[in-house]
Amino acid sequence: MDVYEAIEKRRTIRVYKKKATEDQIRKIILAGAKAPSGGNRQPWEFIIVDDEKIIDQLSEIKYQLNRKFPPQAGETQKEVESRAVSQKKSFENASVVAVCCGLEQAASAWLCVENISLAAVADGLGTGIVSYWGEAKKQAEKLLGIPADHELACVLKIGVPGEEGTPRKRRPEFSWLHQNRF
Numbered sequence: 555m556d557v558y559e560a561i562e563k564r565r566t567i568r569v570y571k572k573k574a575t576e577d578q579i580r581k582i583i584l585a586g587a588k589a590p591s592g593g594n595r596q597p598w599e600f601i602i603v604d605d606e607k608i609i610d611q612l613s614e615i616k617y618q619l620n621r622k623f624p625p626q627a628g629e630t631q632k633e634v635e636s637r638a639v640s641q642k643k644s645f646e647n648a649s650v651v652a653v654c655c656g657l658e659q660a661a662s663a664w665l666c667v668e669n670i671s672l673a674a675v676a677d678g679l680g681t682g683i684v685s686y687w688g689e690a691k692k693q694a695e696k697l698l699g700i701p702a703d704h705e706l707a708c709v710l711k712i713g714v715p716g717e718e719g720t721p722r723k724r725r726p727e728f729s730w731l732h733q734n735r736f
């Protein structure tokens with residue numbers, strides 16, 4: 555698949571029909587690990603999480619995190635709760651990979667995430683990023699046994715897509731482009 559096609563087709567997937575196979579995961583993680591990195595330090599570590607108990611706890615931590623979001627303009631508390639429930643449910647039928655990195659090395663890890671996401675599309679898979687911050691991030695890091703000199707960049711869900719992704723909302727093309735100065 556042409557790289558532009560993969561970029562166009564990549565969408566955040568929050569409904570999965572089937573997990574990716576171990577071979578599929580290893581192939582796309584390998585594409586991830588070909589990302590550029592500061593000083594070529596390759597500061598990334600990946601954890602394939604196939605223990606359903608751990609996956610369940612990761613989804614619960616995310617649920618508890620997102621249900622604390624203040625409602626957006628015009629949103630009710632019930633809608634916040636329902637979005638948090640969807641975040642938990644989005645782990646269903648998905649393979650889970652935690653992307654970790656050395657402290658302050660997150661930029662390199664995120665480049666891996668994009669490589670993985672595009673490679674997944676080329677292989678007929680979908681991905682979804684799950685981010686954690688604050689106490690929830692610390693809980694997830696403890697759960698995953700991430701050592702103190704590393705941190706969690708994000709958790710990736712990977713699998714056969716069960717949806718096309720939400721309708722695309724994009725800023726108008728080139729509305730973000732400047733010349734010489736901001």
Ligand SMILES: Cc1cc2nc3c(=O)[nH]c(=O)nc-3n(C[C@H](O)[C@H](O)[C@H](O)COP(=O)(O)O)c2cc1C
Binds near residue numbers: 565682685720
């Ligand atoms: C840094 C980062 C954190 C994200 N965290 C989450 C998340 O916790 N849960 C989620 O459902 N999507 C998450 N996303 C996905 C975005 O919501 C998604 O990329 C955005 O809505 C655009 O949709 P698209 O990826 O389908 O183009 C995250 C994306 C990025 C880049």
